Amino acid sequence: LVRGGSLSKNIDILRKVIERGLSLERCIIVTDDRHPDDLLREGHLDPAIRKAIKMGIDPVKAIKMVTLIPAQAYRLSRIGGIAPGYYADIVLLKNLESVSICKVFLKGELVADDGKVLIKLQTPQYPAKYLRTINVKKTPTKDDLAIISPEDAEEVAVRVIGVQEGSLITKSLTERLAVKNRRVLPDPSRDILEIVVVERHRKTGNIGKGFVKGFGIKRGALASTIAHDSHNIVAVGADLDSLETAIKEVIRIGGGLVVALRDKVLAELSLPLAGLMSIESIENVVQKLDLLNNKAKELGIKIRNPFMTLSFLALPVIPELKITDKGLFDVILFKRVNVIIQ
Structure with missing residues (x-):
């Protein structure tokens, strides 16, 4: 193939x-x-x-x-x-x-x-249960999303998912990041962002946290309920406030794609059918998708398909390093690994 x-x-x-x-x-x-x-x-x-x-x-x-x-x-x-x-x-x-x-x-x-x-297409009737699929234990706050250092240090070594544009394969990178009040901070100046996966099906409360490099975001955050293959909520951002806003909004709209900056939602596309599909016309979907991509570019995005790239970072079967609601997964070693390297 x-x-x-x-x-x-x-x-x-x-x-x-x-x-x-x-x-x-x-x-x-x-x-x-x-x-x-x-x-x-x-x-x-x-x-x-x-x-x-x-x-x-x-x-x-x-x-x-x-x-x-x-x-x-x-x-x-x-x-x-x-x-x-x-x-x-x-x-x-x-x-x-x-x-x-x-x-x-x-x-x-x-x-x-x-x-x-030339033919009239029938509008499907969707069962209500497929239009209500966001089932989180709670809407996470920035405190829930923070990556905490196990020790009081000024900086720590961390594993970072290295994005390669046009490829589903990522790199497993090692970087050093600053710590403030025991929170490990992303560094947008070096294109190191925080990435999180929030479980959305069974109210487990699981939140996987990590860092990613290659998006180019200087500020703000993206969130999506398309996250192969478990399709939890996946979000990437330059700061916790923006991450919190993006995730909160994607939960509120019943699934979809969101671009946020601090406490403001800049653009969104609702995907009410299982959090994966729109029930609007393709023309309307593309119009909203264009706005999402344009707003993402304003945040510094440098890759062509940021939301599709984001969706595949939660797929733990393609090398090298991916993330699930249970944390980072090293596909080469075939095991979960810690964000912070001890």
Whole structure:
């Protein structure tokens, strides 16, 4: 599988396959996570197909990697191709190389023509229990979020999650941070921020705390209820006041994305469905997401997809260092580790 997602991008690996003359018959192009703004402005799989074609892959083979080959891999015998007995799910292109979509048929019915949807889509009715999924023991205060030094020292050595833009893999870094009133302080001047994960499903009261480097935030905080794969509340910030505000707001709105500065909420996107999905149109979602990203940039953010990057820092199966509601997890050593290095 090669990915063309908003954050996970490794389609370039196909160059090596081509250079070595290897078969593409077992290669599948997927997206993994794709942001709504990228879906609306660039498309879903089509930009990945275009990139593969630009690498020199035959257009028919590139299209096959998103249709017939994945259908065969999952033993879906009636989709992925055009043949007797198959569902008539067909995409017509204006141009093969540019993958410019003209018409879309679903089970033989024309459902989209030149970018316009021709059928009326039904608005789903969601069970109430899926619209109330923020279940915290208490809304954490900045005292709950503070990282406390076990000893009265002026500074301590700490483990830091090192973010690498465009990659899900992080580095396990060691830095020294100042201590004030036994609180270990983040250092935005060196791009070292605090990151926390607040458990939100079973009222355990668990709060995992750590430090992260690579976001570029100089002030303020971000919070999100999208945090793979447990989807607890994850937040990153330059100070405890901003962290407290961001987390408090994301709880109040029933899940979503928040940008905050000290005691003010600068932007938010409510995700009421399980704290993961919006029930608004994609156009409205993208408008709010643009505002979130713009406000995040005002705080100093230097990476393209800050919320998606943040969401993967809570996924403790991808190296090297990640964080859960139970604290830091070293994926290489496969064990929990302390923030402060004794």
